[in-house]
Amino acid sequence: MEELNRVSEMEESNLVSGIELSRQIFELEQIRVVILAHPGELFRPYPFNKCSGFTNRVYDVLERRLRPILGETQYVVVSGTGEVNPHGRSTMGTIRGTYY
DSSP: OHHHHHHHHHHHHTOEEHHHHHHHHHHHHOSEEEEEOOTTOEEOOOOOSSOOOTTSBHHHHHHHHTHHHHTTOEEEEEOTTOOBSOOTTOBHHHHHHTTO
């Protein structure tokens, strides 16, 4: 039982805020994701080492990569032009290109 508590404490110490998770996503994927979480809500860190390809659709990538981390918590994508939730068929390359 004590061993289980240690594992839980270790996992809990690795959790990050929605703001930190957004930063991790931007650092790797180069797209801005705003996580609409309650203050104090914590998430697992973004576990990927390689960004998704330029031709992948934004919606598909985030639903595959982000939804398992967020569960029911909502998020929005903000393009470099300020557009919120660009068209679901927009590619990662198109959105990344709006920031520069």
